Amino acid sequence: MAVPSTRRLRGLRKALLGLVGLAGFLVVWQLVPTLGLINPQYLPYVTDVFARLAEESVDLAFWRRLGATMKSWAIGLTVATVAAVVLGTIVGLVSFLRRATHTVVEFLRPIPSVALIPLAVLMFGIQMEAALVIIIYASFWQVFVQVIYGVADVDAVARDTARSFGLTRREQLTRLVLPTALPYLMTGVRLAAAVALILAITAEMVIGNPGLGTLIELSRSAGDSVGLYAFVVVTGLLGLAVNLVFRFVERRTLFWHQSIRGEQAR
Amino acid sequence: MKKVIALGLIAATAIALTGCTDSDASSPSDSTDGDLRQVRVAALPITETAALWGGIKAGIFAKRGLNVEVLPAQGGAQAIPALLNGDIDFAIGQPFGPFRADLQDLGVVVIGNYASSYAEGDDINAVVASAKSGITRPAELAGRRVAVNSLGAAGDVTIMAAVEKDGGDPSTIKFVEVAFPDAPAQLEAGNIDAAWVPEPFVTQLRSRGDTFIVAPYQAVVPGLTTLTTITTKERTESDAKLVDDFAAAMKETLQWAQDPANEAAVRQAIKDNLQLPEPVADSVKLPEFGWDLDRTSLQTLAELAQKYKVLDKQPNLDRLIQQK
Numbered sequence: 001m002a003v004p005s006t007r008r009l010r011g012l013r014k015a016l017l018g019l020v021g022l023a024g025f026l027v028v029w030q031l032v033p034t035l036g037l038i039n040p041q042y043l044p045y046v047t048d049v050f051a052r053l054a055e056e057s058v059d060l061a062f063w064r065r066l067g068a069t070m071k072s073w074a075i076g077l078t079v080a081t082v083a084a085v086v087l088g089t090i091v092g093l094v095s096f097l098r099r100a101t102h103t104v105v106e107f108l109r110p111i112p113s114v115a116l117i118p119l120a121v122l123m124f125g126i127q128m129e130a131a132l133v134i135i136i137y138a139s140f141w142q143v144f145v146q147v148i149y150g151v152a153d154v155d156a157v158a159r160d161t162a163r164s165f166g167l168t169r170r171e172q173l174t175r176l177v178l179p180t181a182l183p184y185l186m187t188g189v190r191l192a193a194a195v196a197l198i199l200a201i202t203a204e205m206v207i208g209n210p211g212l213g214t215l216i217e218l219s220r221s222a223g224d225s226v227g228l229y230a231f232v233v234v235t236g237l238l239g240l241a242v243n244l245v246f247r248f249v250e251r252r253t254l255f256w257h258q259s260i261r262g263e264q265a266r
Numbered sequence: 267m268k269k270v271i272a273l274g275l276i277a278a279t280a281i282a283l284t285g286c287t288d289s290d291a292s293s294p295s296d297s298t299d300g301d302l303r304q305v306r307v308a309a310l311p312i313t314e315t316a317a318l319w320g321g322i323k324a325g326i327f328a329k330r331g332l333n334v335e336v337l338p339a340q341g342g343a344q345a346i347p348a349l350l351n352g353d354i355d356f357a358i359g360q361p362f363g364p365f366r367a368d369l370q371d372l373g374v375v376v377i378g379n380y381a382s383s384y385a386e387g388d389d390i391n392a393v394v395a396s397a398k399s400g401i402t403r404p405a406e407l408a409g410r411r412v413a414v415n416s417l418g419a420a421g422d423v424t425i426m427a428a429v430e431k432d433g434g435d436p437s438t439i440k441f442v443e444v445a446f447p448d449a450p451a452q453l454e455a456g457n458i459d460a461a462w463v464p465e466p467f468v469t470q471l472r473s474r475g476d477t478f479i480v481a482p483y484q485a486v487v488p489g490l491t492t493l494t495t496i497t498t499k500e501r502t503e504s505d506a507k508l509v510d511d512f513a514a515a516m517k518e519t520l521q522w523a524q525d526p527a528n529e530a531a532v533r534q535a536i537k538d539n540l541q542l543p544e545p546v547a548d549s550v551k552l553p554e555f556g557w558d559l560d561r562t563s564l565q566t567l568a569e570l571a572q573k574y575k576v577l578d579k580q581p582n583l584d585r586l587i588q589q590k
Contacts, residue, residue, distance in 0.1 A: 042451045060288035121344050125353020126308060126337045208311075208338040215541075218311055218338075222542045223447045223467075 044226045052230040062215070066234070069200050069211035072128050076135030077196040081189055084140050088147025093177070098148065109145070113138040113199060117206055131203035131211075138199045139192035143185065150184025151177055183257050190246040197242055201235055212238075305332050305512060308339035308348060308357040313465075313536050313547075314381050314493055317555050318358065320528070320535040321519025330511045346374065349498055356497045356512060361564060362419040364496050365571070368581040375502060377513055377590040378495045379560070380520065381553035385489035389481035390553045393425060394471045395460035396453040404480045405434030413444035413452060413461040418576045420490070420567060421462045424482035426574045431485065436574065465551040486570070487563045492553055502588060513590035517557040524555045559589050 026046050033040035056062040091097045113134040120133035154177055162176050204213025212231055219227035254260050305327070309315045318336060321327065327334045337354060339345040345357040346367050357363075358380050367374035383389050393412065395401035401410065407429050414421035426436035444452050449461035450471060460479060463471065472478055483490040495516060502509045523532050529552075536547040564583065571577040 039451070039454065058287060117344070118347055121353075122347035122351055125348045125351060126339060126344060127353070207344055208308075214338060218541050220445070221311060221447055222540055222546075223450075224541050224543065227541055 042225055044229055048226050049229045049233060052226050053233060056227075056230060065211050065215055068128070068209075069204065069213070070238075072131050072135060072203070072209075072211065073193075073196050073200040076132050076200065077139055077189075077193055079132070080136045080139040080192060080196065081143050083136075084143035084188070084192075085147055085185065088144045089151055089177070089181070092148040092151030092181075098152070105141070105145070109141045114202060114206065117203070121207060126208055128209050130207055131200060131209050134203050135196050135199045139196040142192040142195055143188035146184040146188030146191075147181055150181030153184070154180045183254055183259060186246075186250045186254060190243070190250065193242050193246050194239060197235075197239055301331070302328060302333035303331055303508070305334045305356070305508070306337060306354040307334055308337045308345040308354045308359075310359070310493075311338040311540060313540065313542070313550050314553055315358070315539070316532045316535040316552070317381070317520060317523035319539050320532045321515070321522055323535065323538075324519075324522060324528075324531065326519045326522060327512075327515045330515045332511060332515060345496075346372065349374065349496070355501065355508070356495060358493050358495055360420060361491060361494050361567065362571075364494065364586055365568060365577060365581045368586045369577065369579065373499045374496055374586070375499050375588040376494045376496050376559065376586055377502065377509065377588055378516055378557045379491050380493040380495050380516075380557075381555055382489050382491045382560070383481075383483040384554060385484065388551065389484045390492070390551055391421075391462060391464040391483065392468045392481045393428075393460050393462050393479040394453075394468060395477045395479050396456070396458075397475045397477060398456065399459040401460055401479060402477060404428045404432035404485070407439055407460060407479065408434035408436070409438045409440075410459040411440045411442055411457070413442050413449050413458045415444070415446050415462070417441055417443050420492070421482070423567065423571045423574055423576050424486045424490070425462060425480075427486040427570050428480050428482045432480075466546045466549070469549075487566050489554070489560065490563050490567060491560060494559070499588075502590075509590060513557075520555040520557050523552075559587060561587055 029043075029046045032038050033043050033045055091101055116134055116137060117130070120130040124130040124133065158176060158180075159172075162172050167175065200211065201213040201216070203209065204211035205217045206213075208214060208217075212235060216228060216231045216235075219225075219231060251260055307318070309318055315336065318334075322334050322336070337348075339348070339354075339357065339359075345354070345359055346363055348354045349357050350372060356377075361376070364374050364376050383391070393404075393407070395407075399410065401407060404425075407425070412422075412425060414425070422439075422441045425441075426439065429436045429439060442458060444458060444461065446463050446467060449458070449463050450467060452458045453461055453471070453476065461467075461471075462482065468478070483492075495513075497509060522528055532552065533547055536542060536550070537544065540547070542550070561583065564587070568577065568580055568583070572580060
């Protein structure tokens, strides 16, 4: 009996701490313009921002833009993940390929994908496809590099054991390599999900395909700081939701892994 | 327990949905006419675009069989690649986009004007200096930090010319790139000494005590064009009918927008398409709309740009300007 109750208490305390942190943040935000540290014309009161948010949340137009952003996020993340898993597994397994691509990957990876926007627009025009190019480019590397490391991390003893038991190549892949790479993949996807969201919104701000980013840009060019921060808060909430969902998925798929088991035993 | 929560969520969503409004619903030209030709036009999300939005709503384009979709391009950097690959048919933008495109031989042509500044009276943009900078006249901008929305365009070129005209040394001005909406905050913080801004910021800054210095367009090239309509040379040859229809509709739209009787409709278009506060939309100064290009003013602008080393050579205006 004692075990679940302490666990519940611990969960309660965690949630409470989270709420205290959030409340503290909101109070500081409200105080900054109230005390005149920043002119409220440029940093609006938190109360005004949330009032505006409530107003927007009953406007279907807002939900449609949000839907457009989430659609390009979902498509971009899926394509990037699938491509990175396939290519990363192949490259990670073949040491010749790994050495041959290492320099190119390290050259391409740090290129800010926003720099590719003119190229993307030239290829696809002012629409979602152009945004997808930069979303996929940025999130691909996150997963790709993790998968390469994950695939290379197979335990030597486990590999020898698998060999001496006469496992076929396919069996080795599904029973040894992929389970080893899964925690890496999960980390990669969680990072990529956040990157894809940032890039989806950035693309809308710069390219102008409809979405949350265009709403932010429109409010900014109208000097409407209340609207601007209302949409910025929405992007923050989206990021939070995405992170929570992926942590949940991670916990469910990796229940057997020590990183998760360790957390629960503590 | 879980079922109750789920049901509660569904009920809450249903209640929330019935209370929803839809601010998109006012767009009239939804796909009712199947035989209208689809035309995609890139335009900046600024108050000037109100003439185009208003003209579409008034049915001027539909009358000529065109169903125009306006895409909010942020600037020439996005509009010109999209024009070249055929994703959009026309773009409305400031003249330096086509100038540079012509220097790179991209096959872009200017087929008409869109909006111009005023040759006399209060102009649509101005350089305003913060009160604490102590600047009172153009010559004193020399050696100071002056903000323009984008470097290497009509703003800094005309400011340099205006400073030189007033006896200052234009080469010592430190230009910085600051987006128009950010300029008031940067002026207040003292990061810049003066800023080139359009309305409604000119009025906003003057009313808080900042100093009007000069309207650089009016001081240098009175009535200078601010926005032009561009397309590709290839489009004018392969689809001459579309270009002619569009040009005719644009001409009528700009005349319509210029007519004081339609001002209310133009201002309504601002409210429908931009997130501007209502009093601003009602009072913002509109430019002079018109389809006829003023070649001399464009030429002067290009020559000034070369003089101040913003362009390294002259665009071929005979090739670039194809008034329709």
